[in-house]
Amino acid sequence: MDRLSYILEQLNVNAGVFFSGQLCGLASFEEEGTGYIHVLRAGSLDIIEANGEKVMLQEPTLVFSVRSQPHQLFGGHREGAELVCASVKFQTGSRNPVLEALPSVVILPLSSVQGLESFVNVLFSEAEAGREGKDAVMNRLVEVIFVNVLRHIVSEGATPKGMLSALADRQLSKVLHYINSNLNGDVSVERLADVAAMSRSTFIQHFKSLLALAPGEYVQNTRIATAKKLMLKDKPMSIIGFEVGYEDASGFSRAFKKNTGMTPRDWKKLNMTAIA
Template identity: 30%
Template sequence: MDALTDILASMRLRGEVYFRCELSAPWGMDIDRTPVAEFHVVARGSCWLKMADMEKSICLEAGDVVVFPHGHAHVLLDAPDSVALPAEAIIGSRKIDRYGPVVYGSGGTTANILCGYFEFDRNVRYPLIDALPPLIHIQGADATEMSWLQTTINFICYETRAMRPGTEAVVNRLVEVLFAQIMRAYIAQTATPPGILGAIADAKVGLALNAMHLRPEYAWSLEELAQHAGMSRTAFTQRFHTLAGRTPMHYLTEWRMQKAKEMLISTSMTMPTIAERVGYQSEASFGKAFKKYIGVSPGACRREAALSH
């Protein structure tokens, strides 16, 4: 299993489409900060995006997708100088069923926008999410290089319009696929992806990272990881730290503790078994490391999870 696949699988990622918007100029939608990572797909037409601290508005064209990984507030407009109303005011008291559509505007130039969200466990700090910027903008103009992404977008747009039996299940699975493909596109389009994404994208460091994720229980040494990367120990350590912002062994311990937390919450495995699965022969040493990185003991983590369900 490669690192990105393993990371995405651990995030308990899920997502949905809120609704489709059929908007006609003039219009503007002001969207508050949210605890989820919202996204918009411009299915037809164009619009403008504004965010706090953004020097200039961004024009979004048909086929573009934007994601706000940390839930930042933003404004969508038909033109940069249009007036924006809160999203709640545009939706009003209408009940949105079967993805809408939400129809709003005064009959001018039209734009169709798909609005949805990605959600994951915010109680866990994922290096991948920490590495993401406030805004990811994938342009539809790159469709020739990323036809797989546009195919997913087109499929989601079609399903939300057609509303056939099983549409909701299909759309929800496609939204999860969309997130993975957006991560791929972001890595491919960014010269030096930040944080762990840079390590995943690096031709040499990525090989060592994949090895860690494939066998997190193995007693990895720096020498062995450097060999996987085809680098000297010193060069590998420096390169990994430059890209990921942490040493290889620090990252490995973080990942092991994250995997351990997942097993504590979602399985009935014993503590010794979990300790062994993440590379610890001693339950005591595992407990010490877990408390250092997670903040509570393994037992307390399992009890808290049980109480919350």
């Protein structure tokens, strides 16, 4: 599996368009746990970040706020700003090594990414036409645009540390794929060091240097993220715990609550309701 496919599998992304049209004035975006994609097709737009810094856009541009960074958009110039805005939610949650590896905000002129402008044109065409199924089509188009943004980030090597770097590392990429395929098997540090063909101490040091996590912490995070995906597929809780490497339901519940602050059943109830 290539890096981008692996990343998308880990994120389990859903996009939802909530605004399309002319923005004249100020709009704020602060919802916790939500990323945003803003696409400027025409006009000019100011992005005001939480620290007060301002970025001015005067050409067709895509803005991807990855980790729920509070920000404001201002389309206050004479012509305003022609925009589509969408929320991007990750069903496995924001505590995800992939998300942490991405830049917090990505700003890309549409002309800088091959093919991106074509998808954006179709997106605006759907917004303007008002045909049946418009919302569903626009949401899928935003997900395709999201994939193209990730492809650009991966190909440009824009993240010197974190998951993307680890996936590009010959030894650690084997380890990450091994962990993902063997969550209910032997994922001890000794076994992972063997997979990487490194000594135990060298492996731990190398792993931490790229992922800023100890191997055991990464395994636990991956187990919980995988459990979330299985829960959203409505698999029985007892089977999920075993599949992600816990010997009994109580051990799984304790680990899940430590990672998320919620019991598995409470998390499932909340998130199944949110996507219903």
